[in-house]
Amino acid sequence: MTIWTLVTLLFLTLALGFGGWILFMWGVKTGQFDDIEGPKYRMLDDGDDIPLESRKRENLESADSLAEQGDGKKDHY
Template identity: 40%
Template structure:
């Protein structure tokens, strides 16, 4: 039971640190564009020469 004196405040401190980290990420704009990276991953890149596809 004595271990709870250490574990309960430790769990509360870690939870509070996680909450602060989440709130900081919201404030800094980490969740502004959720779809942009997904679309950039599947979008076609321009060819190196910039000429496009030849027919």
């Protein structure tokens, strides 16, 4: 290897390392690493903020309205 190749590789290595360090510092400053536990629990959240009793009531009301509109067929569950 020539000295030119070594200097180029050294400069490239230092530039990439400095760039990575800058990106890491940006992530720390913007709070990217503040909550590492939250995303795994947020993934499991289905987003239903309606209480269970309200959902049951809505389901019963919609079932009653469908039964009133029924076409005379008997429902089989």
